[in-house]
Amino acid sequence: MLPDAAGAVSARAAAKPDEAAVIRAVQRGDQDAFEQLVRAYDHSVLRLAMNLLRSPEDARDVYQEAFLRVYRNIHTFRFDCSFHTWLYRIVTNICLDHLRKRKVRREEAAVVDTADGPVDRMDSFEEEAALADPERRLWNSQVSIRIQTALGELTPRERMVFELRHYQGMRLRAIGDVLGTSEEAAKNCLFRATQKMRAVLGDLI
Amino acid sequence: MNCEEVTKALPLYYYGELEGEVEEGVEDHLQSCASCQTEQERQRALAAALDRHALAPGADLLAGCRHELARAIYREDTPAVRRTASDPWGLFREAFHSLWHPGIRLAQPAGAVALLALGFFAARFTGGSFSGASFSGLAPDSIISSIRSVQPDNTGRVQISLDETRRRVVSGRLDDENIRRLLLAAAREQDNPGVRVESVGLLKDQCNSAETRSMLLEAVLHDPNPGVRLKALEGLKSFATDPEVRRTLAQVLLKDQNPGVRIQVIDLLITHQDAATIGVLQTLVGKEDNGYVRMRCQNALRDMNASLGTF
Incomplete structure (x- = not known):
């Protein structure tokens, strides 16, 4: 798990008492409050979309669609669950749609074939220092492609559970709430995801 | 088992x-x-x-997304407004609306255009002065953040409903809760690294609050400015044995581009020896470009009686 995710979770927990007031203000049409709400969550939403879809264009689409849905439907939010859960239900649905469409179209958004061999389009988003060292860059590129392959082996649902647990630091119970499934089913997804990735990445780790 | x-x-x-x-x-x-x-x-x-190999969206992408969202919401909110280039009030409202988000850099030029446009049109409509217009309660140092409605009447006048923000100066002691909250917000002020350095520097000595510690962890991982990250690391010194802090430090050590930050992280991690730290240092030795950082890392591993490489 990335440690910042834990930080984000605790920050969210600390912000909760104020958050209800902010949400009510948004429901009354206060745009400044909406901005505040967006800013509290949009970085982690964008990061989730970026890591799941490995495409800044798709991540941008997910961001826009998700927060527009929030804006249009916030009046239906009744505080039956946390806003985080409500928001992530929206975001994960949009991301899962993207992933499923991509599977159907057999698209591979991140890794493209070039004259120099397969290249990860997202390499430009990774460590700048690696660019200075050709050997390290090559190694990074190979690992990155293998990670893409490993992630490509996962079903959209396994991919989602893994992203939410590993990168976003969410507990499996909360992931079950977001995805409308049981904690046990989320646990099985995480287990299968890890096994598949170890099978592909085994000799690199 | x-x-x-x-x-x-x-x-x-x-x-x-x-x-x-x-x-x-x-x-x-x-x-x-x-x-x-x-x-x-x-x-x-x-x-x-x-x-x-995790991807972190850059500040530009995030700013672009926020800007596009603000515009999309503006379009949703004003379905009846004509937004043609020949419609000055439409241009007006659009430009002002882009001030809705003062943190979005892309919006600022449009906002500046709007302010100029306001001066221009106000001069035209009022004959070179504001006499005749009722700007009740509009302070001279206020900034208009958005126009909510424009209602002309049949006498040739127009009533504009707007939101204004005003710059204020507040002062107080560091242990004042309101001051602390403002500093926490300032520590996340993405457009001004100077403000972030100053705020993190002040908050780092008050790390006993969970919220402050969370902010410091966030800053050390994600702040683009190394000065801010170094300040945040200073604040985390007294928590160098905390598992969550150590996990964050390990992440920083393996991904931070700044050698000064990496050295400070090594110093913090080696205050407490554990297997995870050895693993992280061994990984770093294998990939570190900077000779001095690599040497510090090797020395630390020797001090811990650990091998320099991984199995």
Whole structure:
């Protein structure tokens, strides 16, 4: 798990008492409050979309669609669950749609074939220092492609559970709430995801 | 538990998702089984490899997304407004609306155009002065953040409903809750690294609050300015044994581009010796470009009687 995710979770927990007031203000049409709400969550939403879809264009689409849905439907939010859960239900649905469409179209958004061999389009988003060292860059590129392959082996649902647990630091119970499934089913997804990735990445780790 | 059961449980053990009894069983087994310890290391290595290749959206992408969202919402909110280039009021409202988000750099030029446009049109409509217009309560130092409605009447006048923000100066002691909250907000002020450095520097001595510590962890991981990250690291010194802080420090050590930050992280991590730290330092030795950082790392491993490479 990335440690910042834990930080984000605790920050969210600390912000909760104020958050209800902010949400009510948004429901009354206060745009400044909406901005505040967006800013509290949009970085982690964008990061989730970026890591799941490995495409800044798709991540941008997910961001826009998700927060527009929030804006249009916030009046239906009744505080039956946390806003985080409500928001992530929206975001994960949009991301899962993207992933499923991509599977159907057999698209591979991140890794493209070039004259120099397969290249990860997202390499430009990774460590700048690696660019200075050709050997390290090559190694990074190979690992990155293998990670893409490993992630490509996962079903959209396994991919989602893994992203939410590993990168976003969410507990499996909360992931079950977001995805409308049981904690046990989320646990099985995480287990299968890890096994598949170890099978592909085994000799690199 | 036997080796097969433990190996199967390791992924969930790593994520802290096993039930208490099973978790204890795994821990007991791990203490005495070298082969399962190796499997545990492989699980950690997998997680570390995945972490290294995680993508973090850049500030430009985030700012672009916010800007597009603000515009999309503006379009949703004003379906009846004509937005043609020849419609000055439409241009007006659009430009002002882009001030809705003062943190979005892309919006600022449009906002500046709007302010100029307001001056221009106000001059035209009022004959070179504001006389005749009623700007009740509009302070001279206020900034108009958005226009809510424009209503002309049949006498040739127009009533404009707007939101204004005003710059204020507040002062207080550092232990004042309101001051602390403002500093926490300032520490996340993405457009002004100077403000962030100053705020983190002030908050770092008040790390006993969970909110402050969370902010420092966020800053050390994500702040684009190394000065801010170094200040945040200073604040985390007294928590160098905390597991969450150590996990964050390990992440920073493996991904931060600044050698000064990496050196400070090494200094913090080696104040407390554990297997995870050795693993992180060994990984760093293998990939570190900077000779001095690599040497510090090797020295630290020698001090811990650990090998310099991984298995």
